[in-house]
Amino acid sequence: MSQEGVGVNLETSLGYLLKEASSALRTAMEEVLRPLGMSVTHYSCLELLAQRPGLSNSELARGAFVTRQTMNVLLQALERDGYVTRPAEAPVGKVLPTRLTASGRRSLQKASAAVRSVEARMLADLTATERSDAFRILQSMIHSLHGDNEPA
Amino acid sequence: MSQEGVGVNLETSLGYLLKEASSALRTAMEEVLRPLGMSVTHYSCLELLAQRPGLSNSELARGAFVTRQTMNVLLQALERDGYVTRPAEAPVGKVLPTRLTASGRRSLQKASAAVRSVEARMLADLTATERSDAFRILQSMIHSLHGDNEPA
DNA sequence: CAACGTATGTCAGAATGCTGACATGAGTCA
């Protein structure tokens, strides 16, 4: 298990570290959500709907960082299992606003508490300053990656 | 778009922001690697081998944050296409040390340059201090998520 | 030495997410 060697910029790469942190977060979330019979995307969808009722399939997809096709499959399962409802007819255009049912809200409560505890554990050793630094830095990274600063 | 926060407030959640940043990074990497006919995991594997020659399948899997089964599938493809080599017999135990071929090294060069440019873009608006802050903070998050501080 | 726990490589099947494609509805512009 020696990792000596050749320059290893994996050890100093912020990109690699970001991926590692994200992977650790996802694994930790999966661990606490599995006993509740819920996947991370599953949870993300319900959480989005709790905070922004009436989101469409495409909006949910963007919020959960998956394609709208993937979200569509998930929504059909959630609808079949009674966690969300969508009108049979679109009130306007083709957009179907989705809402949580009482069952969905109940199911989300436990999951949300579990996820909050994971996030709290992640931030346990960070000061308030470090947390706000992290917030600002991550936002800058996202902004730059999206190319929002290329004017021409 | 009102966000009444009963659960995890997505607008202020560092977990959500971490996922967003990681997603943006992955998308940006996919964009530059696609013209080279290479996926992110594909690239990760080659980069790991370049920096730590002789890694085993399981070690590569841990380094790329996938299961060893997934990495095994990838390695078989890379071996078939002549990018890596593994001995037919394990020198010791069952561990098969993997190495890049000349072709694999060539293929990696372009990909590595492309990925470096993505990482540079991600960090473009950050000062040196912010970068070292990010490094330390991400490491703390990873450490805490892995539960390395729960002694009992 | 024998038993046990752990780590590895690998095969098979299932779950998950993606790309491609199509039809539909809304907005824009001439």
Added chain:
DNA sequence: TGACTCATGTCAGCATTCTGACATACGTTG
């Protein structure tokens, strides 16, 4: 009005990754 562009919902097929399982090899412990 008609043509064009764009976003949406959805179906189908494919790719990727995962979980489950098994045999094998090493280290430790009795």
